[in-house]
Amino acid sequence: METKRSTVPAAEEILGLYYPVLDHGFVSLVDYMGSDDAVEQAARVSYGAGTRKVSQTRGLVRYLRRHRHTTPSEMVEFKFHCAMPMFVARQWIRHRTASVNELSARYSLMPLLFYTPDPQHFALQSTSNKQGRAGGAPDEVYKEAIERWQSLRESAGDAYSWMLEEDVAREIARIDLPVSTYTQWYWKIDLHNLLHFLSLRVDPRAQWEIQEFARAIAGMVKRVAPLSYEAWVDYDLESRPLTRAERVVLSRLVDTADEGLTAKDGAAVSKDEMKEAGLSPREVRELVEKIQAPERPDFDLDLSRMRSAEDVAAEMYEAVPSDFD
Numbered sequence: 001m002e003t004k005r006s007t008v009p010a011a012e013e014i015l016g017l018y019y020p021v022l023d024h025g026f027v028s029l030v031d032y033m034g035s036d037d038a039v040e041q042a043a044r045v046s047y048g049a050g051t052r053k054v055s056q057t058r059g060l061v062r063y064l065r066r067h068r069h070t071t072p073s074e075m076v077e078f079k080f081h082c083a084m085p086m087f088v089a090r091q092w093i094r095h096r097t098a099s100v101n102e103l104s105a106r107y108s109l110m111p112l113l114f115y116t117p118d119p120q121h122f123a124l125q126s127t128s129n130k131q132g133r134a135g136g137a138p139d140e141v142y143k144e145a146i147e148r149w150q151s152l153r154e155s156a157g158d159a160y161s162w163m164l165e166e167d168v169a170r171e172i173a174r175i176d177l178p179v180s181t182y183t184q185w186y187w188k189i190d191l192h193n194l195l196h197f198l199s200l201r202v203d204p205r206a207q208w209e210i211q212e213f214a215r216a217i218a219g220m221v222k223r224v225a226p227l228s229y230e231a232w233v234d235y236d237l238e239s240r241p242l243t244r245a246e247r248v249v250l251s252r253l254v255d256t257a258d259e260g261l262t263a264k265d266g267a268a269v270s271k272d273e274m275k276e277a278g279l280s281p282r283e284v285r286e287l288v289e290k291i292q293a294p295e296r297p298d299f300d301l302d303l304s305r306m307r308s309a310e311d312v313a314a315e316m317y318e319a320v321p322s323d324f325d
């Protein structure tokens with residue numbers, strides 16, 4: 001039977017397929033409800049008949065996002081099946097506005113799949129950002145880290161399998177699996193809250209591993225609701241709010257007569273003047289960053305990497321300790 005629901009060809013193309021993330025993780029768009037037209041439909045109701053006519057979906061979607069009129073975008077829903085290392089899940093779960101159902105390690109046997117960073121992402125501690133990494137680590141450190149991880153994981157996996165063999169309860173047997181172990185969940189969230197998640201998690205300040213998941217999801221959003229995605233990039237992701245002091249400083253440099261912007265001849269604002277306007281040295285650095293022209297990010301999915309549900313299920317099944325099903 002043909003559906004009466006609105007569907008989007010670009011979303012249908014990826015529905016139920018599995019996009020690989022990291023070494024054993026994935027994101028799959030399991031289902032979606034609505035697209036940009038659902039945002040428009042809801043917004044027109046809230047405007048009320050005859051009060052305002054916005055003829056183009058794109059113009060309306062952009063207007064709504066620019067002015068933070070966000071409830072219409074709560075009308076669009078996404079459901080994902082995701083697998084991620086437990087340490088990523090722990091960051092992800094902080095986003096409270098989603099519905100989550102995680103694989104129960106009390107009930108199910110855990111696939112013994114562990115995340116191993118590749119050499120490019122194995123880095124030393126950043127000195128400027130206490131929550132970040134910087135610079136490549138020496139090859140020998142990477143090599144030894146791999147050996148140590150292997151030995152720890154083998155030991156944790158052996159203990160887990162042995163306890164299952166001894167009929168120890170699964171909820172106890174799993175307690176020493178490391179946070180590199182992959183877990184899985186179904187994750188359902190509306191477009192508004194998903195875009196908030198993406199703004200925080202594609203950000204370079206988020207841990208690289210969760211960024212990878214967020215980038216894959218952003219590529220999926222682009223397929224389901226391309227106009228909302230575009231408006232999010234323009235008005236949220238690549239937008240930078242100006243503080244009062246920043247506006248004071250910038251207004252000394254630019255004339256705004258005749259609805260145009262003209263550079264004031266020879267105008268300049270010195271460091272001292274910025275300080276007087278109330279900007280700390282850090283804020284000055286941030287202002288300089290804010291006015292750099294941004295590049296348009298590219299979250300397009302490489303569809304040649306997509307895997308089938310059967311293929312992914314087989315990998316998970318093979319990684320479960322055998323003989324205890």
Ligand SMILES: Cc1cc2nc3c(=O)[nH]c(=O)nc-3n(C[C@H](O)[C@H](O)[C@H](O)COP(=O)(O)OP(=O)(O)OC[C@H]3O[C@@H](n4cnc5c(N)ncnc54)[C@H](O)[C@@H]3O)c2cc1C
Pocket residue numbers: 094095096097098131193196200201205206207
């Ligand atoms: C780079 C980075 C570093 C981080 N470091 C740490 C860390 O060191 N330690 C740590 O504990 N966390 C850390 N976090 C997690 C962070 O503090 C947030 O918990 C997480 O990003 C979720 O954000 P959120 O609350 O806006 O999102 P959601 O939970 O999705 O909520 C969305 C919005 O809904 C509203 N909302 C939801 N629930 C409530 C509520 N109960 N009360 C009021 N408003 C609510 C808020 O407006 C919120 O912004 C970090 C996050 C990032 C991105």
